[in-house]
Amino acid sequence: MSSTRLLILGMDAAEPELLRQWTADGTLPNLAALARRGRTAGIRGLAGFHIGSTWPSLYTGTTPARHGFHYQIQHRPGTYRYHRPQDHGLIHGTPFWRALSDADRRVAMLDVPLSPIDPSLNGMQIQEWGGHDALYGFHAHPASLAEKIRARFGDHPVGAGCDGERCTAADHAAFVERLVRGVEAKAEMTREFLREGAWDAFMQVFSETHCVGHQCWHLHDPSHPAHDAEMAAAVGDPVRRVYQSVDSAIGRIIEEAGDCTVFAFSAHGMGYWYGADFLLPEILARLGVSRPIAAAGRSADGSGARRRSMLTAGVGWGWHRLPSPVRERLRGIRGRYGPKAPAKGPPTMPPVNLSESRCFHQPNGLATGGIRLNLAGREPQGMLQPGPEADAFMRELTQDLLAIVDERTGQPFIQRVIRVDEHYQGPRLQDLPDLVVEYSDAVATGSTRVGNGAGARVRVHSPRVGVVEGANEYGRTGEHRSRGMLFAAGPGIAAGEGEATVSILDLAPTWTRLLGVDLETAEGTPIDGIMPDNSAVRPVQPDVRDGYEGDPPDAMQGR
Structure with a gap:
């Protein structure tokens, strides 16, 4: 059993209404147990920017007006050109794990979406082994860790991206099976790295909930124009199947982590595709x-x-x-x-x-x-x-x-x-x-x-x-909604009735404060009811290296 202090588990784009329904009816027993011994909250996304900027806003605690990322293709100021922000550092700001690392906390960040590799991190980082948005490809810090992961787990069963044309029940069933195998591999990978012990903060994100929502919502939702009842009967509910797989993985990971503070969350939701x-x-x-x-x-x-x-x-x-x-x-x-x-x-x-x-x-x-x-x-x-x-x-x-x-x-x-x-x-x-x-x-x-x-x-x-x-x-047949959901339990977090709503900007400063570090650059605030009253805080100044604060040397030259 590990000696982790803070465990953070993301369920990327899992729909909060389904999480509530399925924790209540026994479909997701491990999340239900987490809710019973702690508390839950709704997560409020940012008006107008609940799609591309969700993850950078979550992990910096700032809006896109500060971190600068709102979509994978953006206008380049001062020109009439578009560019891909990942070619120029992606964000401007301080991820919460950088603040923790600067305060001598040991961190492990696994598959956090839309996050550049930080080669000086005090700990480890895995980038896009199994992510929904493949901006960079699979990398790791330390670099030697990538080969170790490939040798032990291979590549993610789905590959580098989830999008694809699937016409038959067999196509969809095979896709769902690959997603489930990916969840199981992530769970085992997470448990193995947890056993190394002495992690102050450990984070793993399951992107499989994101993938199944975009690709298979029409099989889950009978109201969708593309719903095929015969195919749905043959395949089952892909969304439910993947959510159950992630819930099972969360249970095994929490058991491995032991008596620590646990956060499980979905930063934004999913529903049928809409708009034009x-x-x-x-x-x-x-x-x-x-x-x-x-x-x-x-x-x-x-x-x-x-x-x-x-x-x-x-x-x-x-x-x-x-x-x-x-x-x-x-x-x-x-x-x-x-x-x-x-x-x-x-x-x-x-x-x-x-x-x-x-x-x-x-x-x-x-x-x-x-x-x-x-x-x-x-x-x-x-x-x-x-x-x-x-x-x-x-x-x-x-x-x-x-x-x-x-x-x-x-x-x-x-x-x-x-x-x-x-x-x-x-x-x-x-x-x-x-x-x-x-x-x-x-x-x-x-x-x-x-x-x-x-x-x-x-x-x-x-x-x-x-x-x-x-x-x-x-x-795609599913599209994002701006609301998410948070589960929190562990030492210092009292069980609570009812469900409050918190801003997506509040999560990063809450996590750093729980480990005695103040994320001074955050626009959000630590969440009431979760913070111990006597937590000692060490302020951390903004990181000024390229990719986090300020522009890379060529970022504004209008290439």
Whole structure:
């Protein structure tokens, strides 16, 4: 049995309502036991930024206006270029494990999503052995640890990423089995490293809950447009199966760790796929605020994009109507001549005429959209003047966006437009969109690539934009929700009735304070009811090395 002081177990993107339901009915007995001997809390995500920035916000205790990361493709300030933040250090700020390491605490961080390797960490770190977002590939600190893990456990059974086209019950069953094998390997890996002992903080994250939610939600949820009752009966509920596997792993890990403080959590949730961010560029064009560049096969009014979308939707519908044996025989031909995934080259800006556009679309996660103002003095060809002119523009644009109706429901297509500088302030505010569009999740959106393509087409209208329509071509069936859930138990944590709600920013400063270290850079605060009243605290100053605070040497040179 180990002598770990603080054990942190992440269930990446596990849906909190399912965690509550399945701990109550006995499906997840180990999480239920943890709740009985400690306390639970809801976790509140960040408005507009509950997808890409979730993990950096959690482990630094800061918003993206401070750590600078909101999505895997971001606008590069001072240019009209996109870049991948992982090429430039990913975040700006101090992860909680860096603060603990600087205070001579021994730490082990295993598969924490979206976290760069820290080669001077006092302890060990495993990066993307089994992660959902494969930005860097599998690495470890110390470097020799990677070969040791490969020799003992091999590669993760799912491989480097979860996305893929799965058409048959056998496809989905095999995928779920690989996820479960990955959970079991992580559990054994965690227990082996715990036995090394003397860990002040030990963290492992199960990304398998994230993967099964994105890929198999349509088999779990009968209301999803792609739900196939016959296939679901053959495969079972993949989400339930993976959650049960993770619950079993948590029980074994807690037993190995012994009498320590334990946190198990989901930082954000999952539900059916919703929204249609693929319509936002055309909506902005219809409103006259973003002017597309006309090119071969593409018209300035967006009709070319509509025709391509309708053609793709029709082809996808026809493909999924074919009998499964026929699809299997034709799969090679489709792969050779069918739609190709985008090349993994440098990300490119949307095709808009920037000298005539007052704003443009900015990626921010597919359930939320970003809009960046073409602001004079900030952008190379800025049109809008900061101050009253930009303020009036954002007010009018917000009203126009909120007036758009989703014809599937007769209700607003967009539930909220967030002006980012009214919610967030910090040195990296310039990295973020100026407006974030949150789409209504009142109805599920299907995909041309899943099932028979049902529910993939989205048609919206308003007096200003007319009718805008298109089809979702992305193959995931589950999408994130902003709420998570926390379980905490152990020495100094009294069992409590009821469930409070805490900010995602509160977790990192809570964990460092439990080990006597104050994470001074955090915007969150230690969670009431968990902190011992007499905990001794040692302040830790921000780390100023590249990748954590400040820019890498070439980060702002507009390459």
